[in-house]
Structure formats: structure tokens, C-alpha cells
Amino acid sequence: MALVKVLVSNLFAGAGFQKLDAGQVYDVEESVAEKWLAQGKAEKATEKKGEKLTFEVVTPSAPVSADSSALQTRLNDALEQVKQLQDAAANKEKEHADALALETKRADEAEVALAAAIKKDK
Template sequence: MALVEITAGNLFAGASLRKLEVGSVVEVDDATASRWKEAGKAKDTDKKKGEKLVFEVATPSEPSGKELAGIQKQLNEALDQVKMLTDEAEAKDKAHAEALAAETKRADEAEAALTAATKKDK
């Protein structure tokens, strides 16, 4: 374990990621201390005592059978909803494509009629 003094104002540490204040003295493992010193966020200190920071990672427990069943039910419902929404979107896309084709055909016919009328007038 190494005792270091914090020199940067943007350092967050510990399991709760609390902000460490500039000038505070903390005791951390050697690897963390060397990383902080290399990054210019901490320096060695001659003080004798500091707050000990422990970096622990909690592992979640395995979900129970009831929880798994509930999660699976939610997943199935979500997948059904995604399929339904996808089908609706595809149907809307098809309807839009058909409407666009009809309008394009109408515009082409109107343009052809305008060209024919213009040729007649000459």
C-alpha cells in the first residue's frame, strides 16, 4: 500500500466514486498509486496517516427461477412488440411506396398531357 497526496481536482475513487479533494492524503494499492502519479493526479507524501481507499467490486447474485421466468416473460413480450412494430412499419413503407408510385404516374401523365397541349398550340 502506498500513501499519496491528491494534486488534481478531478479525481474520483472508491467503490462509490466519490470525488477526492486536492490536498487529501489517501492510502491506495501500489499499482493505483503509480498510475495516479504518472498521470500527475497524485504525489508521494511524507505524512504518516491517510484515509484508506478500497476498490471492491461486488458480484451480483444469480437470479432465482421466479426472477428468470419473469425476465423471460418480459423478454418475450418485448420481442412480440418489436415484431408487431416491425410489421406495422413494413406495411406503412409499402403503402407509402404505392402512394408515391401513383403520384409519380399521375405527374408523368400530366407532364405528357402538358407537352402534347404545348405541341398542339404551336
């Protein structure tokens, strides 16, 4: 760990990318301190204490491949269910279209019969 004093006002660091204040002293890892010193963003500090910054890398807790196979199975099941529902909806739509055509034909025949009856009465 190395103590560095931040010289620039637009430096962000740490696991949460916290903004570092210019003029403040921070305790950072040697590799990070070397980069900042080389870039002119910080200078070595001689103060005894500085705010300690931690740099973390988070890894997944469970292997991705095990979870993905279970998720893929659930996705396949859901897609099959969607396909079945779409087929059922298409069948219902066809039934409704057939029923509508039948009722339209019956209504047309009734209108023709009504027109013939009116003509006959005259």
C-alpha cells in the same frame, strides 16, 4: 497500499466515486497509486496516516441464468394473459358493434314508419 497526496482538484475514486480533495493524503492500492503518479495526479506522501480508500467490485448474488428462466416463464404467462384479454376485448367490441348496428336499423325503420304515418294522417 501506498500513501499518495492528491495534486489535482477533479479526481474521483472509491466505490461511490467520492471526490478527492487536492492536498489531502489518501491510502490507496499500489496499482492505483502507480497510475495516478504516472498521470501526474498525485505524488508519493511521507505522512504516516491517510484516509483509506477501498475499491470494490460487486457481483450478483445469484446466477443470472436461474433467475432469467423463472422470469421468462412469468413473462410468457403474462404475455399469454394479455393476448387472452385482447381477444376478449375484441369479441366484446364486435358484440357492441353488432348491437349498435341492430339498434340503428331499428331506429331507421321506426323513422320511416313514423314518416309514413304522418303522411297518412294528412
